[in-house]
Amino acid sequence: MSEAVSTGSGLDSVRRHNLGRIVELVHQGGVQSRSALTKATGLNRSTVAALVTELAAAGIVVESIPVGGQGVGRPSPMVAAGPRAVAFAANPELDAITVAAVRLGGDVVERVRREVATTPSAAEASAIIAELVEELAARLPSEAQGGGGIGLAIPGLVRDADGVVRLAPHLGWVDEPIVDRLRQATGRAVFAANDASLGARAERTFGAGRGIDDLVYLNGGASGIGGGIIAGGRPIGGARGYAGEFGHTSATAAGNALEDAVRRSELLHVVGLTAGDDAALEAALATAIAAEASVDEGVTASMPVEAYERQRPVTAEVVRQARTLGRALAGTVNILDPQLVVLGGHLGIVLELASDDLHDAVRERALEPPFEDVAIVRAALGQDLLLIGAAELAFDRLIADPAAW
Incomplete structure (x- = not known):
């Protein structure tokens, strides 16, 4: 028997x-x-x-x-x-909570971003996510509304074993069982991981890192800077899933952490915005930099640094952040020797607008052999990157046992 x-x-x-x-x-x-x-x-x-x-x-x-095939015989x-292969993804931040429905293959079907007036508690974030998930589910075909799980991209340290958020400092969350709370609220399977680690996975599977076995991804958002590491084709999470906290490394001579020196809030402030998604921020920065560039270069070139920064404050802030980020990336290049460094969120914007300054700063401090073969690129998946990564947590369950889905 x-x-x-x-x-x-x-x-x-x-x-x-x-x-x-x-x-x-x-x-x-x-x-x-x-x-x-x-x-x-x-x-x-x-x-x-x-x-x-x-x-x-x-x-x-x-x-x-297939229609119109050229081969002989019956086409394959x-x-x-299919319509049921849809998962939900959520990314809680300081200023907003974003939820999306994501189809198998990393295709974002629909997304909704709800801005919040104050930093949400874990309980408040769970309630908003549950509401938005069911709102999105109601818009999907009936067969896709039921079984799709929820993946959470959390800007903080998430314990692998049970999805407890041990520490999300900018959100003020400590030992929050958000997975259990959201599971009870929705009746759906729920999974959670660090947002930047999920970003690294998404970029390797669907984006700029497709086919690259050794890459580092850094994400910049309202809640700071985090990172994910792929080495030898495998994600590196550390003993308990906490690896990749690049934002807390020292980045200035005064000892400031990277996420305190390269801040999204400063970019918003310098263009007079109090909130907005990355697309709005980038558009405002690009417009301001173009306007500042129209000032006679001969006049500004002879100015003292302080006067120059007053004349071109947006350009000066973007360049400062680019050089600070570049110096921090030099250490990453020296230690990990990646093939590729991918920058997302406002870090990708800084790279886009001040690429030469960022690369020069890396070159100044990185060792020549690892630097000469590394590429530093912007994330290819745009604003949906973390949501695509979060959905991977739910799709892991589908791939492990399709019949149970």
Whole structure:
């Protein structure tokens, strides 16, 4: 009897693995032909056909026959994400809470950003997220409204074991069981991790780091600066999931932490904004810098530094932040020797507007061998990056056991 149970259990495990592998390939590679899935999995055609049929019956994938193919014979059906393969993602910040519905493949179906007048407590954030998730779910096709889990991108230290937020200093959260609280409020599976670590994962899977095995991602937001590390193709979380807190490293001669010296709030202030998303901030900065550049360069070049900064305050602040960030990145390059450094949030804006200053600052302090082969680029996924990363936590559950979804 025990042998028969063991054999059945083993077959179930293999089946779950094979179903999950099909979902993973569609998730990471987009629309795939059945023949491509057969080649990638090493399974035979009839097995892949049966797996795809099962997933399609569950609404996790859909199949279609390509039109106008040039090959001989019957074309291989194409497999894409289905209507039920939707997860929810949330990113609580100091000034706003953003929630999105994300389709398998990292496609943000819809997002909503609710600004808050004061920094939300964990209980307040949970209530807002629960409300926004159900609001978004109601707009989805009926088959996508139910089982999708929720991934949380938290600007702080999140314990891997249970999703407890041990410390989110800018939010003022300490030992907050937000995963349990939100699970009870929504009845959905809930997962949480550090926002920047999720950003690193999203950029490697879908963005600028696709195919790169050694990269560092730094995210800048209203709640400070965090980072994620991919080494040898694997995320580095540390013993308990707390690795990557680049924002708390010393970045100035006076010993200021990086996130205290390179601040989104200062960029908002210098262009006269009190709030706004990254797109609004970047537009305002670019417009102000262009206006300052129209001032006669011959006049400003001979000014003392203090007078120059008064004449071009926006340019001066962006350049200051770029050089400070560059000096901090030099240490990261020396220690980790990444192939790629990806900058998101307001750090990506600083790179966009003062690239030469940032690169010069890295060059001044980095060792030549690791610096000469590293690329420093802006995140490719834009404002949706952390939401795409958070949704990965829910899609991990789908890939692990598609039948349970």
